[in-house]
Amino acid sequence: MSGAAGPGRAPLPCAARAAAALQLPGGAEAARPGVAVIDLRFPRGGAADVQEIVFKNFYTAFLSLRVQRAGPPGPRRWVTCLRDHRLMPSPHTEEGSQDYFSLRRHQMLCDMEQVTALRFILRQPSPAWLHFSIEELQVFPPAQKSPQQDFPSWLSQLTPPEQPASPHRELPDPEKVSTEVQQMWVLTEVIRARQAAARIGRFDVDGCYDVNLLSYT
Secondary structure, eight states: OBOOSOOSSOOOOOEEOOOEEOOBOOTTSOBOOSEEEEEEEOGGGOOBOOOEEEEEEESOOEEEEEEEEOOSSSOOOOEEEEEEEESSSSTTSSTTTTOEEEEEGGGOSSOOSSEEEEEEEEEOOOTTOSOOEEEEEEEEOOOOOOOOOOOOHHHHTSOOTTSOOOTTOOOOOHHHHHHHHHHHHHHHHHHHHHHHHHHHOSSEETTEEOGGGOOOO
C-alpha cells in the first residue's frame, strides 16, 4: 500500500543496518540471487509494540518481513509476518520502484507486540536493476489512547454499542431519567429567580425605595 512518508507521530528509535546482498558461491565470482536483507533493532536490546512501518522503495520488487519477540530466556525464534508483498507491479519496469509504502498491523500474519528485532527480506528477480533496497525506514508505535471523559453515572451504565446487550444489564428507567432532568430544570429556575431578586435588592419596590424601610445610622 503506497502512501505518505509518515502518519504524523514520532517514530520509534531504532537502528537499521545497511542492506546486505546474499550471494551464492560459484566460479570465480559469487552468483547474485537477487536477495538482500536489512536487520533493524531497538536501542539497548529493547522491545516495542509496532503499529505501522513506513519506507521508500528503491527498486525492490517483493518484500518479506520476519520479527523476533520478547519471551522466555533462550534463543528467540524468527516468525514470518509478511510474505512476498509486491512493491513493483512488474520487476522489469519503473512503476513502484521509488514509491512510499505503509505497512500496518492488520496486514501482518503474526502479533506485532513486544517486538525486539525486524528482518526485511528484499527480492528483485529482474537483472535490469543491479542495486535495490528500501530507504527512509521508520517504525511507529500504536497511537496513545485519549483520556477518558467524565460522564454522568447513569450514562456510563449504558451498554457499549460494540458489545451485545447482556440480559443481566438493564438500561436506566426512562421515567426516572425524565424526572431527574425535570428536577434539575426546576432547580435551575429557582436559582435564576433568586439571583434576579438579589440584583433588585431587599428594599426596592417597583424601582423606588420606601423611606420608612430605610434605617439611618
